[in-house]
Amino acid sequence: NAGVTQTPKFRILKIGQSMTLQCTQDMNHNYMYWYRQDPGMGLKLIYYSVGAGITDKGEVPNGYNVSRSTTEDFPLRLELAAPSQTSVYFCASSSTERLAGVNEQFFGPGTRLTVL
């Protein structure tokens, strides 16, 4: 099992450019999440999905879009990149169950994005 994989690892964008951050999981998890992590700010939820074809906004969705056409893939689209989107982006997945009271989110290695 590769777990959760993310590409690219690093990217520099110019203001106004667009890009897609890729996320794939091979654990057959229904739930997938996109977070951004800024220094000293913890993780903020951008979008999440409870299954293929179903997505919903999180805490900070502005400037981003997602789609979920398959269980495995959950790409995050940045349109018209802005310096405020400079951050580390993490994708995560989890099952729908709480095993022994625990619902674990499994994280990818992250994408470090800089917008100049």
Add this chain to the structure above:
Amino acid sequence: QQQVKQSPQSLIVQKGGISIINCAYENTAFDYFPWYQQFPGKGPALLIAIRPDVSEKKEGRFTISFNKSAKQFSLHIMDSQPGDSATYFCAASRVGSNYQLIWGAGTKLIIKP
């Protein structure tokens, strides 16, 4: 009411000492409180989690203490080791939220040899 407040922001502990990180919440609907550990350049990974029907959970050197009346929970790392140096996040979620986690701001822990 959705916030989880974590302290301290950073912590330095001598090897062999006890590391203590605290979190507080307001929303009494929260029913699940995990701690995640993150090493530099990596994604967070679940360390230990607790439900509010117990006051303490221990896994090896890591213990969560939970005080429901005070709406606080804490992570204790006994016999802290240099390999424990990482950033620790507390979080909380509530039933019916599709397992969405509300995260604390994180604590950077450094264990001095």
